[in-house]
Amino acid sequence: MAEKIFTRNFDRAGSHTLAVYRETGGYTALAKALRMEPPAITEEVKKSNLRGLGGAAFPTGVKWSFIPKGSTAPKYLVINADEGEPGTFKDRYLMERDPHAMIEGMIIAGRAIDSRLAFVYIRGEYVKPWQIVSGAVKEAYEAGLLGKNIQGTGFDFDIVVHRGAGAYICGEETGLLSSLEGKKGWPKIKPPFPAIKGAFGQPTIVNNVETIAAVPHIINRGGEWFAGLGTKTQGGTRLYSVSGHVVRPGVVEAPVSVTLRSLIYDQCGGMRDGRKLKAVVPGGSSAPILTADEIDVTMDADGLKAAGTMIGSAGVIVMDETVSIPEALMVVARFYAHESCGQCTPCRESTGWIYKMAHRIVEGKGRKEDLDTILDVAKRGAGTTICAFYDGAVGPYVSYIEKFRAEFEALIPHEA
Amino acid sequence: MPKLTIDGKEVEVAAGTNLIEAARQAGVEVPHYCYHPGLSIAGQCRLCMVDIEKNPRPQIGCNTQAADGMVVHTQTERVLETRKSIMEFHLVNHPLDCPVCDQAGECWLQIYYMRHGLYDPRMVDEKVHKPKAVPLGPHVILDAERCILCSRCVRFCDEVTKTGELGIFNRGDHSEIGLFPGKTLENNYSGNVIDICPVGALTDRDFRFQVRVWYLDTGRSICNGCARGCNVEVHTSRRRPHHNQGRRIARLKPRHNPDVNQWWMCDVGRYGFGWIDDDSRLLAPLRRTGGADAALGWDEAVTALAEAVKRYRPEEIGILASPQMSNEDLFVLQRLAAHLGVAAVDHRVPPRVPGEEDDLLLRADRNPNRRGAELIGLGTGDARGILDGARQRRIKLLWIFQHDLLDSGWPPADVTAALAGAEMVVFQGPSANATSAGAHLVLPSAAYVEREGTFTNFQGRVQRFRTVVEPLGEAQADWAILGRVGRALGGADPAFSAGRAEQVFAGLAGQVPAFSGMSYRGLRDAGQAVKA
Numbered sequence: 001m002a003e004k005i006f007t008r009n010f011d012r013a014g015s016h017t018l019a020v021y022r023e024t025g026g027y028t029a030l031a032k033a034l035r036m037e038p039p040a041i042t043e044e045v046k047k048s049n050l051r052g053l054g055g056a057a058f059p060t061g062v063k064w065s066f067i068p069k070g071s072t073a074p075k076y077l078v079i080n081a082d083e084g085e086p087g088t089f090k091d092r093y094l095m096e097r098d099p100h101a102m103i104e105g106m107i108i109a110g111r112a113i114d115s116r117l118a119f120v121y122i123r124g125e126y127v128k129p130w131q132i133v134s135g136a137v138k139e140a141y142e143a144g145l146l147g148k149n150i151q152g153t154g155f156d157f158d159i160v161v162h163r164g165a166g167a168y169i170c171g172e173e174t175g176l177l178s179s180l181e182g183k184k185g186w187p188k189i190k191p192p193f194p195a196i197k198g199a200f201g202q203p204t205i206v207n208n209v210e211t212i213a214a215v216p217h218i219i220n221r222g223g224e225w226f227a228g229l230g231t232k233t234q235g236g237t238r239l240y241s242v243s244g245h246v247v248r249p250g251v252v253e254a255p256v257s258v259t260l261r262s263l264i265y266d267q268c269g270g271m272r273d274g275r276k277l278k279a280v281v282p283g284g285s286s287a288p289i290l291t292a293d294e295i296d297v298t299m300d301a302d303g304l305k306a307a308g309t310m311i312g313s314a315g316v317i318v319m320d321e322t323v324s325i326p327e328a329l330m331v332v333a334r335f336y337a338h339e340s341c342g343q344c345t346p347c348r349e350s351t352g353w354i355y356k357m358a359h360r361i362v363e364g365k366g367r368k369e370d371l372d373t374i375l376d377v378a379k380r381g382a383g384t385t386i387c388a389f390y391d392g393a394v395g396p397y398v399s400y401i402e403k404f405r406a407e408f409e410a411l412i413p414h415e416a
Numbered sequence: 417m418p419k420l421t422i423d424g425k426e427v428e429v430a431a432g433t434n435l436i437e438a439a440r441q442a443g444v445e446v447p448h449y450c451y452h453p454g455l456s457i458a459g460q461c462r463l464c465m466v467d468i469e470k471n472p473r474p475q476i477g478c479n480t481q482a483a484d485g486m487v488v489h490t491q492t493e494r495v496l497e498t499r500k501s502i503m504e505f506h507l508v509n510h511p512l513d514c515p516v517c518d519q520a521g522e523c524w525l526q527i528y529y530m531r532h533g534l535y536d537p538r539m540v541d542e543k544v545h546k547p548k549a550v551p552l553g554p555h556v557i558l559d560a561e562r563c564i565l566c567s568r569c570v571r572f573c574d575e576v577t578k579t580g581e582l583g584i585f586n587r588g589d590h591s592e593i594g595l596f597p598g599k600t601l602e603n604n605y606s607g608n609v610i611d612i613c614p615v616g617a618l619t620d621r622d623f624r625f626q627v628r629v630w631y632l633d634t635g636r637s638i639c640n641g642c643a644r645g646c647n648v649e650v651h652t653s654r655r656r657p658h659h660n661q662g663r664r665i666a667r668l669k670p671r672h673n674p675d676v677n678q679w680w681m682c683d684v685g686r687y688g689f690g691w692i693d694d695d696s697r698l699l700a701p702l703r704r705t706g707g708a709d710a711a712l713g714w715d716e717a718v719t720a721l722a723e724a725v726k727r728y729r730p731e732e733i734g735i736l737a738s739p740q741m742s743n744e745d746l747f748v749l750q751r752l753a754a755h756l757g758v759a760a761v762d763h764r765v766p767p768r769v770p771g772e773e774d775d776l777l778l779r780a781d782r783n784p785n786r787r788g789a790e791l792i793g794l795g796t797g798d799a800r801g802i803l804d805g806a807r808q809r810r811i812k813l814l815w816i817f818q819h820d821l822l823d824s825g826w827p828p829a830d831v832t833a834a835l836a837g838a839e840m841v842v843f844q845g846p847s848a849n850a851t852s853a854g855a856h857l858v859l860p861s862a863a864y865v866e867r868e869g870t871f872t873n874f875q876g877r878v879q880r881f882r883t884v885v886e887p888l889g890e891a892q893a894d895w896a897i898l899g900r901v902g903r904a905l906g907g908a909d910p911a912f913s914a915g916r917a918e919q920v921f922a923g924l925a926g927q928v929p930a931f932s933g934m935s936y937r938g939l940r941d942a943g944q945a946v947k948a
Contacts, residue, residue, distance in 0.1 A: 167587070184584070189459035189479050342565060342584070342591030343460050349505040352589035356541040373538050380501035383473050384462050 002229070005217050005237050006210065007253040010097045016132050018139040021100035027145060029216035033108040034153045036219075041112035045215065047223025049235030054080050054171075054208030055284065055312045056388070057234070057301035066195035067113045067203050076204040077110050077118035078180065079212055081133070082164050082171035084123055085284035086335060087315030090239035091209035093251045095122070095129035098213065099136035103159065105215035107145065110157045113205055118159050121176050124166040134161050168339035172387045173206040174198075175341065186343045187387035210239055230256040234300045244318035245272045256300035260290070263299060264318060275320040279403070283312025285332050286392030288399035289325075309399070312392075325404040326411055329396060330358040336393035346381035347390035353377065354397055366412035371401055420486040435477035435488060436464055444490055447499060447528050449506070449614050450566040451478035454679045455575055458567050463502045463528070467492045474498055496532070503533035509543045509589055510615075511561045519616030521629040525564070544589045552582075553601030555683060556610055556618050560592040563617035569593060569609035576680065577776065579603040593617065604778060607686045608679070611669060622687055623667045627659040632666055635884030636941065638871050639668065640740060640864050641685030642771065643779040643786055645873030646670060646677035647941070648685070650865050650884040663693035664885050665865065673942055676877060682778045691863075696847045698860035699889025705856065714890065714900070721857060722904035724813060724840050730757035734802035734811035734838075737763040737794045738818035738845070739783035742869030743878065744920035745894035746785070746792045747928065748911045749817075752898055755907040760811060762799040763789040766825030779874055784864075788872035791930040791946060800826070806834035814838040817894070818861070820849035846891060861894045862887035868917045869893070870939065872946060878934060879943035895920050 009015040009024055021027070033041055046061030067075055079102065083091040094102060106118050120137075122130045137159050140146045148156045162180060169175040170185040177199045179185035198204025214236060218226045227235035240252045240263055247269030254267060260282060264270065271277055277292040282299065288309040290297070297307040304311045319328065337355040342348040354377060357370045378397040381390055401408055419428045420438060427442040437453065439446045449461035457479050465474035469487040474495055489495065506525065514520040546560035570582045570593065581599040584591050595601065601609070610620045632651045639646040649669045653660040660666050668689055670681035691697075701717030703710045712720065725733065735758060737749055746763075753761045763786070773780040789795065803826060805811035814834065821831040835841055835854050843855035846863045866887040872878050887893075895917065902912030914920045918936040925931045930946040938944065 169587075189457065189476075191479075337588055340588035342586070342588045345460065345462050345502060345505045345564065348565065348589050348591060349508040352544065353508050353539060353541070360541065367540070369538075377538075380497070381505065384465070384498060384502065386459055 002237060002255050004253050005229075006094065006098070006101075006213060006239055007251070010093065015097045016099050016136060018100060018136070018143055021098070025220065026100050026216075027104055029219040030104050030107055030145065031151065033111055033219050034151060034155060038112050038114060041108060041219065044223040045112070045218055048214075048218045048226035049223075049230060049233065050211065050214055050218060050226060051234050051301055052208055053210040053214070053238055053314070055085065055286075057311055060207065060211055063195065063207075064109065064113050064205055066193070067205065068196065071203060074117065074202050075113055075115040076199045076202055077106060077113060077115045078177065078199055078204055078206045079106060079118065079120045079209055080171060080173065080176055080206050081120050081122040081126070081129070081209045082176055083126070083209070083313070084168040084171040085286065085313040085315055086332075087241060087243055087281060087317040088284050088313040089241045089243075090251050090314065092126060092129050093239070094209050094213055095126070095133050099133045100140070101213040101216060102133070102209050103136055103140050103145070105212035106159060107150065107157050108215050108219055109205070109207065109212060111155060115205070116156050116158065118157070119180060119199070120159060120161045121170070121180055122161065122163050123171070124164045130161065130163055137161055167341075168335075169341040169387075169389060172389060175387065176206065177204065184341075186341050187389070189386050231298065231300045231302065233302050238314055240267075240299065240314045240316050242268050242316045242318065244316075245275060245320035245322075246270065246318050247272050254299070257298050257303075260295040260297050260299055260316070263316060264295065268318075271318075271320055275322065277318065278321045278323055279319045279325065281315070281317040281319075281396075283310045284315035285317070285335065286310075286395050287312045288395040289403060291403055309395070324362075324407070325400050326358070326362050326408050329400040330355070330362045332396045332400075333358040333393075336389075340389065340393075344385040344390070346384045347393070350377050350381045351390070351393055354393075361408060361411050364411060364413060366408075368412055370412070371405065371408055375401055418482045418484040418486070420482050420484065420488060422488045423490055429482050433482045435466055435468075435480045435482060438482040439466070439477065439488070439490060446477045446490055447532055448478060449524060449564055450568060452568050452571075452612055452679075455568060455571040455612075458571065461502070461506070461564065461566050463499060463506075465495055465498045465502070466490045467495050499528075499532040500535050503529055504535050504538075506564050507533070507537075508539050509561070510564075511543065513562070517559075517562065517616040518619045518624050518629075519562075519613075523616055524614035546590075546592050551621065552595055552618075553606050555606050555621055555687065556601050557621050557624065558593060559617050559619070560594075562615050563593050564615055565591050565593070566614060568612045568614070569618060572605075572609055572612060573601070573603070576608070577603045577605050582609075604682045604684060604774060605680060605776065607683050608670070608681070612679070620667065626661065627653040627656065627666050631655045631659060635865065635882050636671060637865055637881040637884060638784060638879045639681060639685040639688075640784040640871070641682070641688045641782060642777075643781040643783060643874035644677065644777050645784055645871050645877065645879050646681040646685055646777060647673040647879065648681060650689075652885055654885070665689045665692050671941075675942065676873065676875075676879070677777055680777060682774075682776070684778055689865075691847055692865060694847065696849070697863075697888050698846060698848050698852065698858060698891065700860060701890065702858040703856065704858070714892070717857065717859060718897075718900045718904050721842060721859070721901055724842070724857070725756065725901075725905060728813045728840075730759070732810070732812040733758045733815070734760040734797070734805055734813070735762075735815045736765060736799060736802060736817060736819055736821070737761060737789060738765075739763050739781075739786040739789045740818050740864075741789070741894050742785060742864070742881075742917075743788040743792065743872055743924055743931070744869045744917045745898065746789050746794055747924040748895040748898040748902065748914075748920060750792050750794055751909045751911045751923075752902045752905075752907065755902060755905065755909060760797040760802045760805060761794050762797040762802060763794050764799040765819045765821065768823055768825055781874065784871040784873070787874055787876055787946075788870075788878075791872060791876075792924070792928055803830060803834045806838040809837045812839040813842065814840070815842040815844070816851060816855070818845035820851045822850040844894065844897065859897055860889060860891040861897065862891040866891065867893035869895070870917075870921060870936070876930075876946040876948070877943045878931065878939055878946060880936070880939050880941075893917070
């Protein structure tokens, strides 16, 4: 069994407290980072091959280096704790059971990008994580780990914990920034990118909770060590949120090189009630579906990309033979229709349209041209919008139908 | 200045120009809904996609700045397909109620569907239903089902008027434009959201259901509502005279002029045209003796006026000119006063209630040509002195242009005394009012849209307005009436015998230094600033 990094404290009593965090080496990375030159921190993170664990899998160190050099503008670090991707619940565990890892990572990242003020944007439904993170931030202030002149180094760093109001789109990096600014959670047009003009018009880095929680480990044990845990293009272990028809669903930590088969059968005890595996969504609801024959893939960003899907948020949704794929599509389509922010025309109009067609098919009122219409509409809208929301919705629309077309066709009445 | 190629045409544009504007300069139209040059970039409608070489997929033109060496294609197969798709998305939930929609005929959904859509509709499900016929304020009514959520109206209220009445509420295909709680769309520029709405979502309560737009004709004019002189289009209903309740002027729309009003106009000006087709218009010269009215022909009227003028010495004549009159009218009047040696001429009649002013367009002075009157030298007298002169019977012939002195800033008792004190009161103007009702001789002037000429706005910009409709009844342009009177009085000034406004203007440019060097045609649409 591989070494546990993110989850190492999950089962310790009081793991969310500063005292327990310190017992296991907490805040030693901060002490080290405060003695490092900021560019050296970014370099170490680049070396680690840490890639964004929220969905886009963008190299974290590279992202940090996009902050304009020598800029005297205030720079913000924003933690995306709006974990909203269906099938994903790992950040919740991290915030509830190891909030100081995130806070320590934030301070280190703040030093790396020359930020003095950071925000944690927590989804509104996450009441308990919000309470625990708020308590941990308070503890950190009291211990002199946050605020003015941290540990006598002259470095000032503040954290504001902010609650969202429950919109999937506020997990999109710029939708989140709009919401944080007090506006409607609409993604922003790019350029400018957040690293140039983000929150409140200032250079901003947005990182996922898990991504930032990896940073103290990287600083403590070195980028090379972290890189060595994973594949050639992605370092580390990561948290997989496994849900659905497995024997032991839950948050599983594994190296990113783990195969989907191993995740299901070794880590989660295989299929429940001896049933047959039918399909797996490997990276949250936006990831194209894999059939039972396609699970010998490594669960890193590039492995899944090669398999025509994506790692996304690593929310693994396992479906057994009892699942109706058309119904699953209808449910997913309803979600995207409900959550589209409505800003861009293709997404606003076609998410609702596709849901209506999917619903009609499940109701037995499908028309023979509906399937091709859904595929055509989805493909025509793909890549035409401000943010990746619609491309995420297209993943299930297209893959569910293309891989399980017969099942859809069986629901469509034959014309007399 | 970046030089780029668009559809094979090389064009050099100012730095910061986006690809929609750069294409426009190259003579290439990039269709768009949410982009408006007077508003921030929203990038929402996704219609303005263009292909840029070395880019893996089409980009929106509105948010892409022209760069040196950029090669842009607006007619590639995938751009055309993308446009078609975006049009289908825009229309998926649209009610397609063109037959009862006021926007039909000038709707960008119709125009772009024909140019870029032409797909076979595939939507067979129930469309999303949203509120219809919702009044947002005194002038604007919303049909949320027709709305394409381009957010132009929201951005206008946020960025131009900074009043923030509108927002987009709800999400996804349930998104809709609406008022924030407790707000009403009643800022003085509310009508502009109707202009910038590319579809039939926001329509004009005043214009609604009056006339189909394809029966309208358009003329270029200058708003006469205040000293700004916003450039406008006058839309007239003449082809179906029974439409628009028989009224000729259907609506005013702003006309872009970057130096004056940009794309906008205020509601005061926009809805201030009702008087032009009102029953109060004066239709024929009129003599009033002993309480009895007698209609006159123009020859008789001019003779009557000339004879009256001859009866008095120059110092017994007072003239209250109007800053509603054009430069040409005022110039001929000035020449006439000079010919007669009348010094008591002024245009400064105070308003009963001073107009409100804002920092966008609207000026407190509700007259379009105060500056022209000043520059032409019609402020030599003293308006109040003229009134008092009449009251004290020193002035015996009082010639009043347009003003209703009884509805002015002067005490009505003083005005009544003056009108009673003068032996002869001549009223010349387009509309009857309490002052004209007591005049001995009434001469009907053509309204500004019924003749052509120029106004000089408060910034000194001389701007042309055109003949849009024919004068009502016997009404004539003031300069023409004044010319006839001048000739009847033996004046040889060429201004008195001008046949066209352009000829009068030439005289003005020759004799009034501020206008020197200008030519009527040289003013073009943008106008020209007077010499400082």
